[in-house]
């Protein structure tokens with residue numbers, strides 16, 4: 637099971653292009669060499685020069701589930717498996733969906749809803765060897781492996797892993813998905829800062845629940861379940 641895939645040279649954002657296909661009701665993958673207005677979570681700019689894999693999957697999942705969280709999990713797990721296969725040492729997930737290697741961000745996932753569709757955007761730094769001066773704490777597959785990689789091969793591997801997880805989710809094995817996600821979660825029990833809207837709280841991530849919410853123990857002992865937020869490690873080693 638694989639969606640039709642359309643490759644573009646340059647787009648504003650693959651999310652926007654995928655959205656334009658939503659009325660057709662058919663799954664499709666949009667991939668671009670360059671995005672001029674790639675976006676990340678919380679409306680942030682996502683640097684999308686050539687060399688990275690910039691893709692969006694237009695999907696029509698069952699409405700009974702909290703697909704937004706599940707997609708984030710599926711996307712980040714698919715990236716972790718991809719990186720394992722490419723011998724990028726020890727990738728981990730920073731809740732909810734940043735994929736990091738040695739504390740540096742290598743991939744991000746942005747899930748958006750549009751009518752009955754869910755658009756899962758995945759950006760992976762693959763062949764870049766440098767980044768804009770404002771971007772720190774990032775890395776790429778090439779920087780980690782000292783090898784260049786063919787983007788169509790990277791895409792094929794990633795999409796096949798994504799669909800493995802998507803099938804798992806559809807077979808109602810959500811618990812299996814969450815368990816695997818838990819295994820790759822980093823920063824557990826470490827003191828971090830989480831920004832939720834305009835509030836910042838300090839404490840330790842303990843777990844994720846079966847809905848993908850972060851179970852977070854504040855420094856004052858209060859346990860919260862967070863649906864969204866930006867986790868910041870206080871100090872990367």
Ligand code: BTN
Nearest residue numbers: 649674675676677691744757759
């Ligand atoms: C994040 O970490 O904030 C999420 C980044 C998601 C980036 C991808 S690249 C492909 C797709 N198109 C976009 O404009 N964003 C996502």
